[in-house]
Each structure stands twice: as C-alpha cells, then as structure tokens.
Amino acid sequence: MAEFNKVSIIGVGLIGASFGLAIKEKGLAGLIYGFGRNEENLKKARERGIIDQYSMEIKEVCSGADLIVLATPVGVFVEMVKRIIPYLKDGSILIDVGSVKGRLVYEIESMMPQGVHYLGTHPIAGSDKSGIDNARAELFKGARCIITPTEKTPEEVSKRVSHLWRELGCQIEFMDPYKHDEIYAAVSHFPHVVAYEIMKTIGDIDSEYIRYAGQGFRDTTRIALSSPELWRDIVIYNKENILKLLDLFSKNLEDIKRRLRENDADAIKEEFARAQELRKRI
Secondary structure: OOOEEEEEEEEEEEEEHHHHHHHOOOOOEEEEEEEEEEEEEEEHHHHHOOEEEOOOHHHHOOOOEEEEEEEHHHHHHHHHHHHHHHOOOOOOOOEEOOOOOOOHHHHHHHHHHOOOOOEEEOOOOOOOOHHHHHHHHHOOOOOEEEEEEEOOOOOHHHHHHHHHHOOOOOOOEEEOHHHHHHHHHHHHHHHHHHHHHHHHHHHHHHHHHHOOOOOOHHHHHHHOOOOOOHHHHHHHHHHHHHHHHHHHHHHHHHHHHHHOOOOOOOHHHHHHHHHHHHHHHH
C-alpha cells in the first residue's frame, strides 16, 4: 500500500520532478499531481511519467492531498501556502525542499490550519542543471537531507517525513532551522555569490577572456550556471548570514592584498596551505 494516496508537487522543476520520479519508483504514492506556472512543462512531466495528473487550478491539485511538496523558489513559498491553505485536509502534511529555513519555517508553520502540519526539509541534491529534462529518480540516493522540526512538530510527523526521505536514499539529519541557515550560508549560499561575482569581474575586464578558461576556472565557477531566480530568493532570505560571511571574506581579501604588496611569499604559502588542508577534509 502506498505511503501517501495523493501527493501534490508544487513546482515541477529539477527537484520537484526528481522527487516525483523517486516516490513512483519506490511505490510511495498512489497518485501524483503537479502544479506550476508553465502548462507545457507540466504536460511534459505527465508524458515522462513524473506526475499522473496536473492542473493549472491549485484547488484541484491540493484538495484531498495527503502530502504537499513545495518545490518552487523560496521567494514564493509564503504566497503559495496562502493559496493552498483553503484546500488542505485534516491530517495532511506539507513539506518543502528549499535551501533556506530559519524564520521562514516559523512563518509557514504559523499559517497551518488545525490538523495540518508543516515540516521543513532540505535534500542536499541540487545541480547547476535545472528543469525536468535533468530530473532523475536517483538524485537523492546517498544525499544528506536536513529536516528542521520545531518544538511544535508532532513526533509522528517527523517520523513519517524522515522515513520518506530515507526510502528515497537520503541520510537524515535533524537541525534547528536557524542553525541550518548559518551552515548553508557558509557552504552553499556564500560560495554561489562569490562564483557569480567572479564571472561579473571577468565580464567587467573583458568577456572575451572566457575563451581562454581552463578546467580550474570551470570547476571554480560551475555553480554560477545555477538559476538566477532561485538564487536571488535564497540570498535575500538568508542575507544576514551571507552579509557576515562577505564581511569576513572582504577582510581575508584585504589580508592577501597586503601580503602581495609586501611580497610576503612565506605568509602567502602558509595561508594557501591552511586552505588546502581544510579542502582535503571534504
């Protein structure tokens, strides 16, 4: 018997579509509905077997759903929750797959009607390649999934949601929503900002220089291929943590500039060696 009779995926992009494929492969859903802005994309998702049905009417998609998955950019989470609230049945569970939690978790949780529960989840399984053409059922296998319950989250809901992600192949870790944002500002959000700004800097010098880029440059800036809309929302929602990191990064850049001016080769080598040792730990 399926874990959830009806699953509604709001936003059938890379993560939403991969989730649909994965729960189908595992037999965890009876019927999967999709909702999004682009009907052609939804038609393609149905043709590929990612979803069973779709509708441009949110009422039809969410009415009677046992599990609703928010897979849109985080900037529209609150707006989407407001739209779906009237159609959530008693006992349904709402999760998201966004990479920002913090205050957003508490805001969404406070909007839930009696008998409906929200739990933030973040599968660390993204890619610089977006869209359903890159979706695959195995995207979550071996990936870490951070789950961010609050003191109001029922234990049964945490168990069901963690079981779901484990079935999809994830390694589960529970974390405070604000701690989540501190960590992922450092290891994900801040590096994306830097990658975008590296590309902007090269463009400011001469965009033709890109023709001469080697593998090292490609590796360093790969994440600048990620969706600008998605990452705009992420950095705005986690801006306090990112601004602190940018301040620290600016200090470190000033330090390396000073050492270059002073031709302090030993200090430069020592700094690079410390960075190398930390990188080896990944």
